[in-house]
Structures are given as C-alpha cells and as structure tokens.
Amino acid sequence: MEFRPVCLLTAAVVAVLGAGPAAAQFKPTKPIEFVTHTGPGGGGDVFARGIAAAMEKEGLMPVRMQVVNKTGGGGLTAMAYLAEKQGETHTIAVFTGIWFTNPIMRKEAKFTMKDLTPVVRLVLEPAMIAVKNDAPYKSLNEFIDAAKKSPGQLKQSAGSLGSRDWVVRQLLMTNTGANWAYISFPGGGERIAALLGGHVNMMVIEPQEAGEHIRAGNLRVIATVADKRLSAFPDVPTIQEAGFNIPNVPQVRGIVAPPGIPPEAVAYWEDLFARFIKTASWQKYLADNMFQDGYMRSAELSKFGDQFSETTRDILKAGGVKVAR
Amino acid sequence: MQGFAVALTPYNLLWCFIGVFLGTVVGILPGLGPAATIAMLLPLTFQMNPTSAVIMLAGIYYGSKYGGSTTSILLNVPGESASVVTCFDGYQMARQGRAGAALGISAIASFIAGTFGVVGLMLIAPPLAKFALSFSSPEYFALMCLGLAMVVLLAGESMIKALLAMLVGLWIAGMGTDLFTSTSRFTFGHSELLDGVDFVVVAIGVFALGEVLGNMEIREGAQMLPVPKGLRNLLPTWQDLKDCRFAFLNGSVIGFLIGVLPGAGSTIASFISYGIEKAVSRRPEKFGTGVPEGVAAPEGANNAETGGAMVPLLTLGIPGSGTTAILLAAFILWGLRPGPLMIQDNPTLFWGLVASMYVGNVMLLVLNLPLIPLFAQILRLPAYMLYPFIFGISIVGVYSVSGSIFDTWMLALFGLLGYAMRRLEYPSAPLILGFVLGDSMERALRQSLMMSQGDPTILVARPMSATMLFLAVLILLAPLFRKANAWRVKAIVEGS
Numbered sequence: 001m002e003f004r005p006v007c008l009l010t011a012a013v014v015a016v017l018g019a020g021p022a023a024a025q026f027k028p029t030k031p032i033e034f035v036t037h038t039g040p041g042g043g044g045d046v047f048a049r050g051i052a053a054a055m056e057k058e059g060l061m062p063v064r065m066q067v068v069n070k071t072g073g074g075g076l077t078a079m080a081y082l083a084e085k086q087g088e089t090h091t092i093a094v095f096t097g098i099w100f101t102n103p104i105m106r107k108e109a110k111f112t113m114k115d116l117t118p119v120v121r122l123v124l125e126p127a128m129i130a131v132k133n134d135a136p137y138k139s140l141n142e143f144i145d146a147a148k149k150s151p152g153q154l155k156q157s158a159g160s161l162g163s164r165d166w167v168v169r170q171l172l173m174t175n176t177g178a179n180w181a182y183i184s185f186p187g188g189g190e191r192i193a194a195l196l197g198g199h200v201n202m203m204v205i206e207p208q209e210a211g212e213h214i215r216a217g218n219l220r221v222i223a224t225v226a227d228k229r230l231s232a233f234p235d236v237p238t239i240q241e242a243g244f245n246i247p248n249v250p251q252v253r254g255i256v257a258p259p260g261i262p263p264e265a266v267a268y269w270e271d272l273f274a275r276f277i278k279t280a281s282w283q284k285y286l287a288d289n290m291f292q293d294g295y296m297r298s299a300e301l302s303k304f305g306d307q308f309s310e311t312t313r314d315i316l317k318a319g320g321v322k323v324a325r
Numbered sequence: 326m327q328g329f330a331v332a333l334t335p336y337n338l339l340w341c342f343i344g345v346f347l348g349t350v351v352g353i354l355p356g357l358g359p360a361a362t363i364a365m366l367l368p369l370t371f372q373m374n375p376t377s378a379v380i381m382l383a384g385i386y387y388g389s390k391y392g393g394s395t396t397s398i399l400l401n402v403p404g405e406s407a408s409v410v411t412c413f414d415g416y417q418m419a420r421q422g423r424a425g426a427a428l429g430i431s432a433i434a435s436f437i438a439g440t441f442g443v444v445g446l447m448l449i450a451p452p453l454a455k456f457a458l459s460f461s462s463p464e465y466f467a468l469m470c471l472g473l474a475m476v477v478l479l480a481g482e483s484m485i486k487a488l489l490a491m492l493v494g495l496w497i498a499g500m501g502t503d504l505f506t507s508t509s510r511f512t513f514g515h516s517e518l519l520d521g522v523d524f525v526v527v528a529i530g531v532f533a534l535g536e537v538l539g540n541m542e543i544r545e546g547a548q549m550l551p552v553p554k555g556l557r558n559l560l561p562t563w564q565d566l567k568d569c570r571f572a573f574l575n576g577s578v579i580g581f582l583i584g585v586l587p588g589a590g591s592t593i594a595s596f597i598s599y600g601i602e603k604a605v606s607r608r609p610e611k612f613g614t615g616v617p618e619g620v621a622a623p624e625g626a627n628n629a630e631t632g633g634a635m636v637p638l639l640t641l642g643i644p645g646s647g648t649t650a651i652l653l654a655a656f657i658l659w660g661l662r663p664g665p666l667m668i669q670d671n672p673t674l675f676w677g678l679v680a681s682m683y684v685g686n687v688m689l690l691v692l693n694l695p696l697i698p699l700f701a702q703i704l705r706l707p708a709y710m711l712y713p714f715i716f717g718i719s720i721v722g723v724y725s726v727s728g729s730i731f732d733t734w735m736l737a738l739f740g741l742l743g744y745a746m747r748r749l750e751y752p753s754a755p756l757i758l759g760f761v762l763g764d765s766m767e768r769a770l771r772q773s774l775m776m777s778q779g780d781p782t783i784l785v786a787r788p789m790s791a792t793m794l795f796l797a798v799l800i801l802l803a804p805l806f807r808k809a810n811a812w813r814v815k816a817i818v819e820g821s
C-alpha cells in the first residue's frame with residue numbers, strides 16, 4: 001500500500017505537465033466570430049472593428065476575426081446568443097457596462113454576465129463634465145451651488161436612465177443635496193446640440209466629443225470623471241479633486257466568451273490581448289479616443305464585475321429605479 | 326477652386342467613383358444600408374490618405390440615396406427608410422408600364438437636389454449650423470406635428486380609416502424601452518422587442534409583402550402593364566419634367582433644411598416634401614395613382630438631405646443619423662476632428678470633399694440613367710418568378726440588418742397586417758407616417774415639458790415652434806373647411 005501516494009503524485013505530475021503544453025496548444029483553427037451588441041457604426045461595433053483591424057495589421061492571430069452584429073435589447077440579444085453557445089471556443093464578444101446594468105433592470109433578461117465567461121477587461125472610458133463657455137459656472141462647485149439655489153431649474157442633457165451620466169448625476173445629487181433636471185436624448189449628437197444651443201446647462205461628455213468645441217471656445221469642461229486627470233486636459237480636476245467624495249463610475253469595455261469554455265482557451269485569449277494592448281496600433285487607438293488602458297485578466301474581471309453590478313444595483317435602487325434581480 | 330484641384334486628380338476621381346458605385350448598389354439592396362457598408366469598409370481605408378477615404382465614404386452615403394428608389398419603384402420594396410414615400414407614386418407608375426419614367430424622374434430629381442444640397446453646404450454652412458442649434462425639443466415637437474398633420478393629405482377615401490391606421494403606427498412606435506424611465510412597453514416579455522420594432526421590418530412587411538400577398542389572390546397574375554420597348558419609351562417625357570418643376574425645387578429646399586437639423590432625418594424630409602407637393606398641386610386627387618411629381622419631391626428631398634446633414638457633421642461634429650455617426654467615427658480614426666475649426670484647419674479636405682460631391686452627383690446621374698432600361702426588365706418576369714423573388718429579397722434584406730430570426734417572423738406578421746389592411750381598404754401610408762414620427766414626437770414633447778418643468782406653454786411661447794404648430798392646425802382643418810364649403814355651395818345650389 002506504500003505505492004499509492006506515489007501513484008497519485010505521479011498522476012498529479014503528469015497532469016501538471018500535461019496541462020502545460022495543452023494550455024499552449026489551444027489555437028483558433030477557423031475564423032473567430034466577434035460579436036457586438038450594437039449595429040454597424042455603433043460604439044461597440046466601431047470598437048470591435050478597430051480591434052479586428054489592428055489584430056490583422058499586427059499579425060497576432062493565425063485566423064481572421066469576423067465582426068457579427070447581434071443587436072436588440074440593449075445587449076440582451078447578444079448575451080443570449082453567447083450564452084447559448086456553451087463551450088464554443090471560436091466565439092467572443094465585446095461587452096460594455098450595459099451588459100452588467102441591463103440584466104439588473106430588465107425582467108426580460110434571460111442571462112446575466114454571471115452566465116458568461118469573463119475574458120479580459122480592455123479599456124476604461126473617462127468622461128468630462130462640460131458647460132457652455134458663456135455659462136456663469138467656472139467650476140463644478142459653482143455649478144452645484146447654482147443648482148442648490150434653484151432646485152430643479154438647471155438641466156443636464158444626457159442618455160437614458162441607468163447610463164453612466166445618470167449615475168454621475170445621481171451620486172453628485174445624493175452627495176451634495178443639490179437637484180437638477182435630467183433630460184434624455186437618444187444620440188450623443190443631439191445632447192451636444194442641446195448644450196451648444198443653450199437649451200440645457202450641463203452634460204457629461206466624452207473627452208473626444210468635447211475636444212473640438214473646447215478648442216473653438218464653445219464649451220468649457222469643469223471636471224473629469226476618471227481616476228486621474230487626462231493628459232489632454234491637465235488643468236481640469238477630477239470630481240474627487242474638486243472636493244466631491246463619490247466613487248468613480250468607469251465606462252468599461254472588454255471581452256467575454258460563451259460559458260463552459262476550457263481554461264486553456266481563456267488563457268489563450270488573456271495572453272493574446274496582453275500582447276495586443278502593447279502594440280503601436282492599440283496605443284494609438286487609445287490615444288486618439290482618449291481612453292485609458294484598463295487591462296485585467298479573467299479572474300480579476302470576474303471580481304470587478306460582481307462589485308460593479310453590486311454598486312450599480314445600489315445606485316439604481318437609491319435613484320428609485322425598479323430592479324428585476 | 327482649390328477643392329476641384331483635389332477632387333479631380335485621377336486617384337480621387339477613382340475613389341469617388343468606387344464610392345458612388347458601391348452606394349448605388351447598397352441603396353438598391355433593401356436592408357443593407359450605407360451605415361453598415363461604411364462600417365464594414367472602414368478598416369480597409371486606414372491605408373488610404375484621409376481625403377480620398379472621406380471622398381469615397383461620403384460617396385457611399387449620398388450614392389445610396391440614388392439607389393434606394395429603385396426597388397421602391399419596381400417592387401414596392403423600400404430600399405432605405407427614406408424611400409418609403411417613393412413607393413406611393415413610383416410603384417403605381419411602374420404598374421402602368423412607366424417604370425422607366427419613374428426611375429428617370431427619380432435620378433434627375435436626385436441629381437438636382439443632391440447638387441442643390443452641396444451648393445447649400447458650400448455657401449451657407451456656418452450660419453446654417455447656428456440655425457440648427459436654435460432648434461430644440463419644442464421646435465422638433467412642432468415639426469413632428471406638422472409631419473403628422475400630413476395624414477389628412479395621405480388619407481384615401483376615408484379619414485377615419487386613415488386616422489386609425491396612423492394610431493396603429495403610433496402604437497408600434499411606442500413599443501420597446503422608454504428612454505426616460507427605462508421601462509419596457511409592449512414587449513410581451515420578448516427581449517428582442519426592447520429596442521422597438523425596426524423600421525425596415527414594418528416598411529417592407531406592410532408594403533412589399535402586403536402587396537405580393539394581395540396580388541397573389543388574383544388568379545390571372547399581376548396587373549402589371551408590360552414594359553414598353555425602346556429607350557425613348559423608358560425615359561421621362563418633357564411633360565413629366567414640366568410637371569416636376571416645382572417638385573425639384575420643393576424637394577431640394579425642404580430636404581436640405583430638414584437635413585441640417587440633427588434630430589429630424591431624411592424620412593421626415595421626404596414625407597413633408599411629398600405633403601407640400603400634394604398640398605400645392607393642381608391635381609392633388611391624382612397623388613398616389615402614379616404622378617411623376619410624387620416621385621420627384623421625396624426623392625429630391627432625401628438626396629438634398631445628405632448635403633444638409635453634412636453641415637452639422639462638418640461644422641459642429643454633430644451627426645444627425647446612423648450614417649453620419651459612422652462617418653464621424655471614421656474622421657476621428659484618421660485623426661481628423663470635424664468641428665467648428667475644421668474648415669480653417671483642413672481646407673484641402675473640406676473643399677476637396679465638397680467638390681467631390683459635385684463630381685459624384687454627375688457620376689451618379691451618368692451611372693444611373695443607362696441602368697434604367699436594365700432594371701426595368703425585371704418587370705418582364707412572370708408573376709410566378711417575380712413574387713418569390715420579392716419575398717426572397719425582403720427576407721434577406723431584413724435579416725441582413727439585425728441577423729435575427731425573430732425579425733423575419735416580425736416581417737411575416739407585418740406582411741399579414743399589410744395584406745389585411747389592403748383587403749379592408751385601410752391606407753398603409755398613414756401607418757408608416759405614425760410609426761416614423763411617433764417616437765421622435767413623444768420624445769420631443771416629454772423633453773420640452775421636462776425643460777419647462779411641466780409648463781406646456783413652452784410649446785407656443787417660442788416663435789418657430791408656434792408657427793409650425795399653427796401650420797399643422799391649418800393643414801388638419803383644411804378638409805373641414807373644404808367640406809363646409811361644399812355644403813355651402815350645395816345649400817346655395819339647392820336654395821336657388
């Protein structure tokens with residue numbers, strides 16, 4: 001009976017040795033189906049096509065990435081599509097914050113991010129708080145004070161309920177006791193038009209959207225929604241630096257895969273993207289769009305996702321939104 | 326002039342041609358639109374110099390508006406959302422054997438209005454952008470009301486039926502997620518319906534499938550008149566062109582002005598210019614039976630709209646539609662920043678693009694006119710081949726937009742709805758009108774009320790919105806006046 005542990009040990013050694021080459025062995029053998037939940041030209045679609053083009057240019061993959069648009073349900077359709085591809089190693093998808101938020105709010109959702117395999121987190125998209133250049137507020141503090149003086153009178157042009165700009169407003173209002181109106185517009189263009197036309201007072205804007213209007217002197221940014229100041233706007237303080245103690249609300253993008261894929265496939269994608277983010281094409285993409293690198297491996301992303309969902313659920317509830325789960 | 330020097334280099338001419346050619350092709354294919362095409366081609370353009378790439382991608386954008394009318398006229402299948410209105414009279418002309426004339430009118434109207442749009446873009450872009458910014462939710466609400474008032478002009482025999490159809494359209498527009506509260510409306514538990522019903526599904530279902538189902542009942546086949554032989558018979562006559570004089574102007578001006586507004590869009594432009602055309606026409610009762618001006622006005626409007634939409638895109642960096650949004654994304658990927666400083670920072674690119682749009686419009690006219698006899702041959706196909714063909718391209722078109730089987734079932738549903746409406750003699754145009762405008766109208770109203778903290782006078786306190794609302798009321802009341810007048814005449818006749 002002495003030999004049994006040895007046997008087990010040998011088996012374990014074989015297993016470990018076996019796993020090593022196996023992990024290196026996963027390699028895509030046919031074109032990758034790269035799913036995005038937005039239609040052609042939408043944020044996720046442009047992001048996915050940007051990655052696919054850069055991958056090809058850098059020659060990091062033996063096969064092509066084919067972008068597939070599974071639109072509908074604010075990401076829910078794409079999530080369901082992925083969830084039903086149990087164990088499929090040649091399909092991956094771009095996720096954004098809405099993949100976490102929408103299943104919380106929607107009883108129609110059949111799957112959540114917990115049903116999918118997290119792969120990597122890629123970018124954090126910062127935002128800025130912008131006002132019109134002739135507005136009387138020179139800082140976020142002045143805006144908040146003005147909002148306190150006339151509750152409900154100031155207006156923010158924004159997206160839908162539960163989106164990042166809504167969350168920023170919700171956190172600022174709870175933190176300061178100020179109160180202003182939230183006016184939803186479906187497209188970014190209409191939001192900026194309303195701000196430039198003087199029909200609203202403030203907007204949470206993407207730095208890249210605001211850039212030209214700041215340069216032309218039409219808009220002024222009073223705070224940055226990010227962990228650190230943006231290199232393009234070194235003089236603009238973050239919300240925390242401006243004196244508001246609220247958590248940061250990152251807009252995230254990354255990669256998920258169908259449930260039940262083998263660990264070596266996850267490892268393959270993790271390593272591929274780890275090399276990918278160091279390429280010149282990707283660095284240029286980040287700089288052009290003023291995104292921040294947010295690379296995270298699968299295990300970390302999984303934890304991040306839980307925490308993100310938890311925070312969002314609390315903010316939604318505090319804001320009076322019905323949550324489905 | 327400097328712009329033409331850029332646009333007329335052989336290299337840029339080639340890319341311009343490739344762009345307008347691809348645009349024509351995707352315009353003809355229902356479903357696959359310019360936004361999808363540009364998005365797919367985008368990665369290929371990174372190696373090109375930005376000016377040539379912009380010239381090509383813009384060519385796809387305005388070229389698609391030329392092609393969009395082809396299937397509307399020949400098959401009653403709207404190729405793009407902006408071509409729905411073209412079905413009303415274009416398809417009727419085709420049924421009378423005048424498909425070639427309809428296609429010719431459409432190409433000529435597209436050329437005139439497209440060029441007009443470019444002139445507008447060149448001469449008055451910066452001041453117009455300011456005008457566009459003065460428009461906000463109350464004005465958009467009034468504009469949508471004006472559009473919706475067109476229902477009285479689109480109604481056939483029965484006003485009640487037209488209004489009912491419009492209400493159904495408004496209801497369908499209400500499906501999906503409410504933007505303001507993020508609650509689901511009429512999704513019946515289907516996550517596929519959370520984004521609402523796609524326009525292409527409704528338009529192709531109600532128009533194309535409804536029409537085919539209706540025609541299949543008739544045992545002896547379609548009542549399509551044969552396409553006449555000979556090139557001369559395929560082109561519009563002088564009389565047609567004379568009838569369209571005002572429509573060319575109307576489509577150009579309305580299309581361009583509405584194009585400048587980021588929150589409006591070419592579908593609304595085509596509806597409004599059709600409405601105006603009918604309202605001022607000396608033969609309004611003939612609209613919907615195949616009059617050339619009913620093709621020229623909306624086709625002109627949706628082409629002039631592209632020039633208009635370039636105004637906020639290039640001078641403010643504000644996209645007004647899915648296609649201009651992807652163009653904006655393309656500009657940014659090349660490191661160009663459309664915005665207030667674009668013209669002074671990048672004059673070569675700006676003027677090169679403008680000049681290429683003149684050239685591109687000429688190319689499109691030259692490209693499209695010879696294709697007319699070719700396309701018109703489709704109608705020579707016997708019904709047993711033509712109808713399955715229409716079914717096929719409808720289904721492929723819808724599936725290519727979303728990649729969803731659910732949408733093809735929805736298409737079948739709307740096909741049946743279109744068929745039922747035809748049998749019960751409900752007009753389908755008001756349904757489409759309600760569907761197109763419903764969403765934006767509701768949104769604009771709620772945004773206005775949020776801005777004013779619930780005070781409805783915001784809608785009439787602003788001069789532009791008040792004027793448009795007043796016009797809308799006038800249009801709505803017009804049939805009542807006409808009726809009252811008819812009674813009075815009758816009373817006088819009887820009394821005397």
